[in-house]
Amino acid sequence: MIRRSRRSALAAAIAAAALVLSACGAGGRPAEGSGGEGASAAVGITDTSVKIGAHFPLTGVAAPGYSEIPTGAKAYFDFVNAAGGVNGRKIDYVFRDDAYNPTQTSQVVNELVLQDQVFALLSGLGTPTHSAVLDYLNSEGVPDLFVSSGSLLWDQPAKNPQTFGWQPDYEIEGKIVGQYVAQNFPQAKVGLFLQDDDFGRDGELGARRYLDAQIVGAERYTPGNTDVAPQIAALQAAGADLVIGFNVPSYTALSQLQSLRLNYRPQWIYSNVGSDPGLVGSLLARFSQGAVTDAGLLDGVITTEYLPGVDTPDNPWTQMFQRVWNEHGGDGELTNYRIYGMSQAYTFVQALQAAGPNPTRQSLVQAVERAGAQFQGPWVAPFRFSADRHAGISGVEVTRITGGKTESLTPVLVTDNGDAPITQSASRPTTPPANGIPAVPVAG
Amino acid sequence: MQQFLNVTLTGLGQGAVYAAFALALVLIWRSTRIVNFAQGAMAMFTTYLALTVIEGGQSYWVGLAVALVAGLVLGAVVERLVIRPVEGGPELNAVIVTLGLFVALQALAAILFGSTFRSFPAPFDLRGFSVGGINVAFTANSIYTIGAVVVVMVALVALFRFTDLGLKMRAAAFSQEVSRLLGVPVGRMLTLGWALAAVVGSLSGLLIAGGSLVFPAYMDAVIVYGFVAAVLGGLDSPGGAVVGGLTIGLLLSYVSGYLGSELVALAALAILVAVLLVRPQGLFARTAARRV
Numbered sequence: 001m002i003r004r005s006r007r008s009a010l011a012a013a014i015a016a017a018a019l020v021l022s023a024c025g026a027g028g029r030p031a032e033g034s035g036g037e038g039a040s041a042a043v044g045i046t047d048t049s050v051k052i053g054a055h056f057p058l059t060g061v062a063a064p065g066y067s068e069i070p071t072g073a074k075a076y077f078d079f080v081n082a083a084g085g086v087n088g089r090k091i092d093y094v095f096r097d098d099a100y101n102p103t104q105t106s107q108v109v110n111e112l113v114l115q116d117q118v119f120a121l122l123s124g125l126g127t128p129t130h131s132a133v134l135d136y137l138n139s140e141g142v143p144d145l146f147v148s149s150g151s152l153l154w155d156q157p158a159k160n161p162q163t164f165g166w167q168p169d170y171e172i173e174g175k176i177v178g179q180y181v182a183q184n185f186p187q188a189k190v191g192l193f194l195q196d197d198d199f200g201r202d203g204e205l206g207a208r209r210y211l212d213a214q215i216v217g218a219e220r221y222t223p224g225n226t227d228v229a230p231q232i233a234a235l236q237a238a239g240a241d242l243v244i245g246f247n248v249p250s251y252t253a254l255s256q257l258q259s260l261r262l263n264y265r266p267q268w269i270y271s272n273v274g275s276d277p278g279l280v281g282s283l284l285a286r287f288s289q290g291a292v293t294d295a296g297l298l299d300g301v302i303t304t305e306y307l308p309g310v311d312t313p314d315n316p317w318t319q320m321f322q323r324v325w326n327e328h329g330g331d332g333e334l335t336n337y338r339i340y341g342m343s344q345a346y347t348f349v350q351a352l353q354a355a356g357p358n359p360t361r362q363s364l365v366q367a368v369e370r371a372g373a374q375f376q377g378p379w380v381a382p383f384r385f386s387a388d389r390h391a392g393i394s395g396v397e398v399t400r401i402t403g404g405k406t407e408s409l410t411p412v413l414v415t416d417n418g419d420a421p422i423t424q425s426a427s428r429p430t431t432p433p434a435n436g437i438p439a440v441p442v443a444g
Numbered sequence: 445m446q447q448f449l450n451v452t453l454t455g456l457g458q459g460a461v462y463a464a465f466a467l468a469l470v471l472i473w474r475s476t477r478i479v480n481f482a483q484g485a486m487a488m489f490t491t492y493l494a495l496t497v498i499e500g501g502q503s504y505w506v507g508l509a510v511a512l513v514a515g516l517v518l519g520a521v522v523e524r525l526v527i528r529p530v531e532g533g534p535e536l537n538a539v540i541v542t543l544g545l546f547v548a549l550q551a552l553a554a555i556l557f558g559s560t561f562r563s564f565p566a567p568f569d570l571r572g573f574s575v576g577g578i579n580v581a582f583t584a585n586s587i588y589t590i591g592a593v594v595v596v597m598v599a600l601v602a603l604f605r606f607t608d609l610g611l612k613m614r615a616a617a618f619s620q621e622v623s624r625l626l627g628v629p630v631g632r633m634l635t636l637g638w639a640l641a642a643v644v645g646s647l648s649g650l651l652i653a654g655g656s657l658v659f660p661a662y663m664d665a666v667i668v669y670g671f672v673a674a675v676l677g678g679l680d681s682p683g684g685a686v687v688g689g690l691t692i693g694l695l696l697s698y699v700s701g702y703l704g705s706e707l708v709a710l711a712a713l714a715i716l717v718a719v720l721l722v723r724p725q726g727l728f729a730r731t732a733a734r735r736v
Contacts, residue, residue: 222708
């Protein structure tokens, strides 16, 4: 008896230890290199090359979709390099896997800065992951351009002078979606389905500005816990007939599956992050063929867009990216995630051109501050870059998914954080340069 | 009320899966006195095999059969090749080896099958029933899940309680030397115990995957909650494992539904600690000295 209970206690202690270990994430190699010369202007750049680094989840829960972004960026840089590079410099793009684990992000960014000696960081992905290296990059003076996340954290130029956002932040997306719902569904009882971090919080902040009176429930899920049944049941119980989701793509699939289980059919609105029809559709396709017969669970879902997608093959930007992918891409098709990566790479080439023939880390940052608001590209609304602001794209359009494609419900709407009004965008759709490479003058 | 009903039913469905997993742990514990931390990874691996078969155009049931047979073979092979060499040493050795196996299998699955999310088909309808205008979070697929777990539990109880084989397996686990003297083929019994446990584990892996998404780490949460369920029920009792599994499923569903989903893992740990403090032998284990 004593022996037995000691055994199970021992086993239980091991289980508890395993719980703690899994919560901490894998430990790993200590940071290598002795560093120290990080602030030097000449790091990572020569007369013939410039080296930039990035961290992405290439494995793990966040890898579907997101792991395609760096392949898109790489294809575009190869395309530019094949045409001679920028001011005679070939772009050497290094991306490393952090598995969406902040501990690993710190490690790989350390490696990128100290060992690979990158000139700048480009489009590191994720709010929790990139937050972990924000202070480090800024204290080392490494330009931290165009973070792949819509958190408001990247727009703090006084505190983080090296860091710039890129995509529309979740607050302005929430505002635009909120206003659209208030105008078009004034009777709706609105439920919110939120990721329990900055993503959900910023989105909720924006949506509540227009919808506070209509919201009947806000449910949060913890990333990693795939059981969203209680959250969806609570939204149903609250009587929500329109649900706005600020969640990642796999949770779009999970929330749709769960609603099916509950016979719950509200009007769904997903933020741009969680709505990629290609990815979510491939996750849900099997269920719509088998037991579930009504094809296309995502049909009729409302979302937002700020880049052209693969569903619009006639768009000149899509055509250009398709050409780049055909010439320099790897395995697989062009996807919206690859277009995202290429668009970021396109922005970076503009920044490098604006920094002049002999860029330094400092002049690169200044060039984005001075010229960034005028950069033109596939994005639907301009960046909000200036000496006082490091915020990304200023607007989105509201769209609806029908038959795997999207149709516009509104013109491009632009706004800013806080109580800035939402207005129709004045800028016209742009077309890509004939050779596919931007030509930005040196920022004065 | 509707919310309470749905949270409860969802909890029962989840609980059935934890119960199946706890059953597999109990089975190995009863037949070899080892807690198998690789159980989840083994189940994940056989589920991927089933998915490969199903994606190759076969039906769900062929996939199920392949997974169960693969589980049987995998369990036997693991016992013979990996566990046998460390048996007889300090009791921690075998447990640590299973932890290593867990990591290795997960990495191997990521290499072979990729680490992206993939959807796994369900054999039955995923739409909830509608009773008198009230929607119930209970699907044909959840009935199948619970039914499968009940059948397996009954079969295991029958095996251990009413058959010669079951008696031999318990004897081999409890006292190898005495059993050997009495003519029990101990080595074979241990292998059989592992093989059967791996079959039950594979079944739980498939039941969890059905109508949801799989990736190499999808069993991780189930491992932890299934273990808590097994400890709650007493590591020794199949019935306890099922009751423990359903209890954990319900409790965690209430925590997630009424308190917040971020507290689920914490609640599981709290339950584990509470059980070990108050009743370390589990709720259902007999406290009397063991008779074989």
